[in-house]
Structures are given as structure tokens and as C-alpha cells.
Amino acid sequence: MAHLFSRAVLGFALALAAVAAQAQLVVEITRGQENAVPIAIVPFGWESQGAAPFDVAEVVAADLQRSGRFAPLDRRDMVDRPTAGDQIRFQDWRYLKSDFIAVGKVTPDGADRYAAQFELYNVLTGQRLTGQRLTANTRGMRAMAHRISDIIFEQLTGIPGAFSTRVAFISAEGTPPQQRYKLIVSDADGENQQIIANSTEPLMSPAWSPDGASLAYVSFESKASAIYVQTLATGERRRVSARAGINGAPAWSPDGRKLALTLSRKDGDVDVYTLDLASQVLTRMTFDPGIDTEPEWSTDGRKLYFNSDRAGSPQIYEVDPDLPNKATRVTFDGSYNARPRMSPDGKQMSVVYLDRGNYRIATIDLATKAVQVLSQGRQDESPSFAPNGATIIYATQDRGRGVLATVSIDGRVQQKLAASTGDVREPVWGPFPKKK
Structure with a gap:
């Protein structure tokens, strides 16, 4: 004993x-799931002056990749940067062999307040699977990104995401x-x-x-x-x-x-x-x-x-x-x-x-x-x-x-x-x- x-x-x-x-803490994936699901997390649009307060899509892509179940597309390989579903040319993303695509945008929503609107689509069928509008202050934007990751993860796996936990x-x-x-x-x-x-x-x-x-x-x-x-x-x-x-x-x-x-x-x-x-x-x-x-x-x-x-x-x-x-x-x-x-x-x-x-x-x-x-x-x-x-x-x-x-x-x-x-x-x- x-x-x-x-x-x-x-x-x-x-x-x-x-x-x-x-x-x-530095995260290193030592073994991922074989045939991880290819997904595109497109950088979210920023509809205001100056630089965006936070890169929501970067955190979402990192969360999904860290799960080992998904293989997010490298931004350098993206042919377009749509921010809403009606801007997606699905055939382009099929050529890139992405099974799913998430798009979105961030907008000011008051003093030190921001809203993120995102949508998730099936690339093969063009079907909208889910979408939500979430809000947060500057300090809470990372947590908001984790929440988006949770929603996408649960939609595609049937398992609640745990990215928002501690x-x-x-x-x-x-x-x-x-x-x-x-x-x-x-x-x-x-x-x-x-x-x-x-x-x-x-x-x-x-x-x-x-x-x-x-x-x-x-x-x-x-x-x-x-x-x-x-x-x-x-x-x-x-x-x-x-x-x-x-x-x-x-x-x-x-x-x-x-x-x-x-x-x-x-x-x-x-x-x-x-x-x-x-x-x-x-x-x-x-x-x-x-x-x-x-x-x-x-x-x-x-x-x-x-x-x-x-x-x-x-x-x-x-x-x-x-x-x-x-x-x-x-x-x-x-x-x-x-x-x-x-x-x-x-x-x-x-x-x-x-x-x-x-x-x-x-x-x-x-x-x-x-x-x-x-x-x-x-x-x-x-x-x-x-x-x-x-x-x-x-x-x-x-x-x-x-x-x-x-x-x-x-x-x-x-x-x-x-x-x-x-x-x-x-x-x-x-x-x-x-x-x-």
C-alpha cells in the first residue's frame, strides 16, 4: 500500500x-482517432471598426482538434471566408473534403459586450444542423468560444461537450x-x-x-x-x-x-x-x-x-x-x-x-x-x-x-x-x- x-x-x-x-499547460495529442471527421471552422467575421476583440473560431477549432475526433481544416487551405450560411458555396468545400462547416460573425452588443452568431452545416447535403447567438463581455469570450465548441461537439457526436468545464x-x-x-x-x-x-x-x-x-x-x-x-x-x-x-x-x-x-x-x-x-x-x-x-x-x-x-x-x-x-x-x-x-x-x-x-x-x-x-x-x-x-x-x-x-x-x-x-x-x- x-x-x-x-x-x-x-x-x-x-x-x-x-x-x-x-x-x-502545453497540450500534445499523442494519439487521435483514426478517420477523424474533417471539419472547417471558418474565421468569424467582425462587423465593426478596428481589430476583432477575440478569435472565437481559433479556440473552437483547437477544442475540436484536441478532442481527437475532428480534423479541422487549416486556414491556409480555405478557399473562401463566408460568415453566414447563404454565403457558403458548398461545392468548394466538398473539393476540400470537409464533411461539415461552421461559419459565424461577431458584432458589438453594448458597452464591453459582444454577440457571436454561428451556424453549422453538413457540406454534403447543405443542411443547416444548428446555429445560435451567444453573448459575452471581453473576459468571457474564451468561455463563449468553448460553449460553441460544446454545441458543435454534441450536435455531431451525440455526447455533451466538456470544453466549458474546469x-x-x-x-x-x-x-x-x-x-x-x-x-x-x-x-x-x-x-x-x-x-x-x-x-x-x-x-x-x-x-x-x-x-x-x-x-x-x-x-x-x-x-x-x-x-x-x-x-x-x-x-x-x-x-x-x-x-x-x-x-x-x-x-x-x-x-x-x-x-x-x-x-x-x-x-x-x-x-x-x-x-x-x-x-x-x-x-x-x-x-x-x-x-x-x-x-x-x-x-x-x-x-x-x-x-x-x-x-x-x-x-x-x-x-x-x-x-x-x-x-x-x-x-x-x-x-x-x-x-x-x-x-x-x-x-x-x-x-x-x-x-x-x-x-x-x-x-x-x-x-x-x-x-x-x-x-x-x-x-x-x-x-x-x-x-x-x-x-x-x-x-x-x-x-x-x-x-x-x-x-x-x-x-x-x-x-x-x-x-x-x-x-x-x-x-x-x-x-x-x-x-x-
Whole structure:
């Protein structure tokens, strides 16, 4: 079980923050889907004086390309720059072998306000598939572009796009004892980074609240582990668990009222508990003398999954929160299954799986128990599903540095997200943003 606790730490110095981070993530597509769909994202027109405030089409094309499912046409190969459907000469785009085309324009819509009108067409048939008008201020134009990407992605795949979502992760820069750790939140493409916590000692185990408004995480203030919940909009944080021994691995219940967490109490046993955040009532879930850790709620909140070495090697177990101490084993394939994380539909679980001597990311079908190994690294860890269930983000190693990576749930699309400086680790994908 040493792998599960390899990031044990000492000390913490928190710096409040919502400022831009320095370690920018660089996305590299390492494997794309064969026969990716060719699509043309034509630069949007700008109907006003001066330069356009933002290149919406550039972000949309980058999003779709990064998904691995689409192959956007290079702008240099475009024969025309239509901005509306009635300007498209479909035969020209058929010659370029584009299956779909998106056109649009941006117009001023008031003081520091802009509107983007876009349309998506099937090039072969000329059929208009969708189109919308969205508005944003200058700061919100990247988010607006991600929203357009989401709409196009869902229209063409039937899967909700996750380009408008966010990820949280830990960044470590420097070498001990001069290392600095940051808890960072960014857009799904690595842009718009914000430092949520900043420490000269390690930070661990970020976890999103179901509404995306807060993060729970582990810090080591006063030379002892503690779990904090921090509101992203205000930076306000509160310590919710600082009991003697281990305070680790927080996981939110689906209703946001409780945290499941790992504690070691007076007897030194490491077990899973639930903590009611309003009342601070603590309920013990596991009682085995083995190490029980890394809890995860089922999507309906009726089960808690966790990993335990009670059978001799790390495996996944489940327990009904209403019936503590009656855990049953879930995984039997392989000698090592750890860090369970649920898919949004509750049908699959991602785990860290020992595959021929390598720790890799795998999924387990909970109905059939079928295991599919998705990643190809030697030390892959910390899987987290995208809120649309189509992709898993995880941490891995690349030439001795910690990087993030993503893989589609069929294993066909893979990419790495490396920081420009330092290591990045422990990613967790946030929920869909609230609709306004």
C-alpha cells in the first residue's frame, strides 16, 4: 500500500489567491482517432471598426482538434471566408473534403459586450444542423468560444461537450527544501489558470463539490494534516477536519452535504468515515484492521467505494453508508486495484490497475466486471472522469517529470498536458457549469 501514501508530507503555508499561474499547460495529442471527421471552422467575421476583440473560431477549432475526433481544416487551405450560411458555396468545400462547416460573425452588443452568431452545416447535403447567438463581455469570450465548441461537439457526436468545464490539479516547482506547491484551477484546455492555494509544503487530494463552487483538499498546517473546504469565488476557506493522525482523501457526496474521508484514530487503524459538513457528525464506515482509504461515492449516494489491503493486496470494496462495517469486495481481476472513481452515469469505475508490472489506468464495467486497460505509462495514477463520461484525466510521468494526460474511454484518443515548468499531478475534472 506504499503507493497509496507516497505523497505523505509535512508543513503548510497558505497564500490566498486568484491570480494567473506561471506554469502554463502545453497540450500534445499523442494519439487521435483514426478517420477523424474533417471539419472547417471558418474565421468569424467582425462587423465593426478596428481589430476583432477575440478569435472565437481559433479556440473552437483547437477544442475540436484536441478532442481527437475532428480534423479541422487549416486556414491556409480555405478557399473562401463566408460568415453566414447563404454565403457558403458548398461545392468548394466538398473539393476540400470537409464533411461539415461552421461559419459565424461577431458584432458589438453594448458597452464591453459582444454577440457571436454561428451556424453549422453538413457540406454534403447543405443542411443547416444548428446555429445560435451567444453573448459575452471581453473576459468571457474564451468561455463563449468553448460553449460553441460544446454545441458543435454534441450536435455531431451525440455526447455533451466538456470544453466549458474546469480541472483542478497540483503543481510542484523547484527542488526540496525550496519546493513550492500550488493548487490550480484551469479551463479544460489548460488556459485561464487560477492559483487557489500556494504553499512551501505539499498540497494533496483536491476534490470538487458537486456544484463546482468549492474545492476540498488536504494541507499540512501546524505540522499535521487537515482537510479544508475553499469557496472559489471568494477564496474563503474553512477547516473541516484536523483530527489526530491522518486526515486525507476527501470525497463529496452527490448532494454536497457530506465528505467521505480517510482518518486514523487513536487505535492507529486507517479507515473510511463520513463527515456531515453542517453538524460535524462523524460516522465510521469501515472497521477492518487493514488500510481502508480513497473513498468514492456512487452517483446515487447509496454506496461508498474504497480500496483496502484487507485481503493482502489493494482491491476495491463497497459499503452501504446506512449499514457500516458490512463491506463487500468489488474487484477480483488483477493483484492491484486502487483509487476508484465513478463515471457520471454510474456504470463504470476507473482505477489504478497493475498491468504487467506497470501502474495504469483501467475501467471496470460494474455490471459485467470486465476490465479495460486504457493508459500506457509505467506510473499512472489519480484518474478522474470528465463530466460527460467520454474522457479520463490522470497523472503520469514523462522523462522524469510529472505531467497530466487524458484518454478517451475507448482508449483511441490520448494526449499529454505538460507544464512549462515543474511537475503537475493529482488532476480532478470539475462538473458541468451551472446554466445561467
